[in-house]
Amino acid sequence: MRKTGLVLSITVLSIAVFTMCNKASLFPESGYDDRLSGGFATVFDETSKAFSHPVNGLSDHDAHIHELGDAAFEQTFVTAPAPVNSGLGTIFNNVSCISCHHNDGKGTPTLGFTTSSMLLRISIPGIDTHGGPLDAPGFGTQLQDQAIFGKQPEVNTSINYSDKIVTYPDGSSVVLRNPSYTITNSYIPLPAGYMISPRMAPPVFGAGLLENIPESTILSFADENDANGDGISGKPNYVYNSYSGKTELGRFGLKANNPNILLQVAGAYQQDIGITNYVFKNESSAGQSQSDGLNDDPELPDSILNAVAFYVRTLAVPARRNTTDPDVMAGEKIFTQINCSGCHKPTVQTGVNVAYPYLSNQRIHPYTDLLLHDMGDALADNRPDFLATGKEWRTAPLWGIGLFQKTNGVPFYLHDGRARTLEEAILWHGGEAEKSKQQFMQLSQSDRSKLIKFLNSL
Ligand SMILES: [Ca+2]
Ligand SMILES: [Ca+2]
Ligand SMILES: [Ca+2]
Numbered sequence: 433m434r435k436t437g438l439v440l441s442i443t444v445l446s447i448a449v450f451t452m453c454n455k456a457s458l459f460p461e462s463g464y465d466d467r468l469s470g471g472f473a474t475v476f477d478e479t480s481k482a483f484s485h486p487v488n489g490l491s492d493h494d495a496h497i498h499e500l501g502d503a504a505f506e507q508t509f510v511t512a513p514a515p516v517n518s519g520l521g522t523i524f525n526n527v528s529c530i531s532c533h534h535n536d537g538k539g540t541p542t543l544g545f546t547t548s549s550m551l552l553r554i555s556i557p558g559i560d561t562h563g564g565p566l567d568a569p570g571f572g573t574q575l576q577d578q579a580i581f582g583k584q585p586e587v588n589t590s591i592n593y594s595d596k597i598v599t600y601p602d603g604s605s606v607v608l609r610n611p612s613y614t615i616t617n618s619y620i621p622l623p624a625g626y627m628i629s630p631r632m633a634p635p636v637f638g639a640g641l642l643e644n645i646p647e648s649t650i651l652s653f654a655d656e657n658d659a660n661g662d663g664i665s666g667k668p669n670y671v672y673n674s675y676s677g678k679t680e681l682g683r684f685g686l687k688a689n690n691p692n693i694l695l696q697v698a699g700a701y702q703q704d705i706g707i708t709n710y711v712f713k714n715e716s717s718a719g720q721s722q723s724d725g726l727n728d729d730p731e732l733p734d735s736i737l738n739a740v741a742f743y744v745r746t747l748a749v750p751a752r753r754n755t756t757d758p759d760v761m762a763g764e765k766i767f768t769q770i771n772c773s774g775c776h777k778p779t780v781q782t783g784v785n786v787a788y789p790y791l792s793n794q795r796i797h798p799y800t801d802l803l804l805h806d807m808g809d810a811l812a813d814n815r816p817d818f819l820a821t822g823k824e825w826r827t828a829p830l831w832g833i834g835l836f837q838k839t840n841g842v843p844f845y846l847h848d849g850r851a852r853t854l855e856e857a858i859l860w861h862g863g864e865a866e867k868s869k870q871q872f873m874q875l876s877q878s879d880r881s882k883l884i885k886f887l888n889s890l
Contacts, residue, residue, distance in 0.1 A: 506528060522715070524705050635832060749796070762879075766886070775865065803826070810862050833854070833887055
């Protein structure tokens with residue numbers, strides 16, 4: 433009988449996965465495997481390439497587009513004119529997608545070099561006509577600290593750290609590093625009252641699944657007035673989509689300041705690399721002294737922009753590891769007990785999208801609600817971004833977080849990479865997460881390490 437049960441549950445699993453219809457309520461809990469962080473879109477690889485695989489179930493045609501996008505994601509742009517990948521800058525932050533999103537994962541907290549995978553957003557107090565950050569005159573909303581030969585970068589940038597010591601109730605202590613940013617050599621004076629927001633490149637895998645979470649699900653996590661009294665509110669960002677001309681729910685970017693993958697990718701080409709495209713037709717240097725006056729041509733073929741967006745959308749999520757380790761299982765319980773799960777939602781169901789059956793109706797474990805949370809003064813950038821205040825950040829997805837050591841060598845955490853360990857990342861939590869952090873600090877050393885072990889299994 434036991435054997436029949438197993439065969440039956442495998443059959444049920446295959447039917448549910450391959451028909452992609454909404455059978456969640458009929459699905460036996462035993463049919464799920466908690467290693468499948470991305471549902472059907474999960475891959476089993478724990479090497480440095482863990483974030484770089486296509487989702488399962490792509491047609492030959494789609495696999496081809498994914499490959500084209502993969503190649504384009506890695507291509508280095510060069511100064512115009514050139515036979516291929518021409519049009520870099522004139523001002524930029526880096527020369528390719530991969531040089532910021534290392535192995536489709538994160539960047540590192542370096543600023544001011546051609547290899548830096550971090551950038552500073554900028555704006556002045558007030559909002560633009562669409563409720564977004566107000567351009568810093570002559571700088572836009574992003575500082576480009578690199579330029580092609582013969583042009584001046586907007587600014588030079590650098591980071592310095594000072595120590596901040598946190599002591600646990602048990603007497604042990606941890607040294608955190610608190611970043612500060614220096615901006616020098618601006619090509620024109622910076623406007624009075626300018627505000628900056630440091631952002632390190634986040635991972636890009638699993639983005640297609642996040643894009644397919646129904647809006648109603650994300651909104652159901654919101655509790656803006658904290659009706660349930662757990663100290664956690666959670667608020668959706670609504671952002672202007674200049675391509676559709678509409679205000680839409682924000683999902684991507686570290687303050688959920690971008691509505692979808694296409695806009696995120698098109699914006700990266702234009703702002704981060706200096707490559708115009710059909711979504712963002714003007715150079716980021718338009719109207720500035722760095723302009724080369726060649727603003728009209730989309731420097732990027734439409735098909736390449738679409739392929740790169742498709743590539744990002746169809747990057748799979750790596751499976752969990754060590755899920756049956758007793759410490760990991762105990763750590764998972766603690767994660768829920770101290771309400772880390774109040775923001776880092778363990779389980780979410782994607783919606784149905786006929787264009788992407790392999791991303792549809794999947795039970796996924798992203799560990800995010802895609803909402804904004806006040807994280808306290810210590811993490812604040814004090815620069816609003818649409819509805820996000822200067823203290824609010826989007827809950828970081830935690831899937832794959834245990835693999836950054838493989839994909840990134842030395843991993844760094846939080847929006848600006850200030851945290852060098854998962855423990856440091858937790859200790860920076862404040863605001864709505866203060867209570868959870870306090871509870872973490874009250875744990876015994878051994879329970880704290882179980883929680884970290886759990887995080888490393890994701
Ligand atoms: Ca250009
Ligand atoms: Ca700029
Ligand atoms: Ca609440």
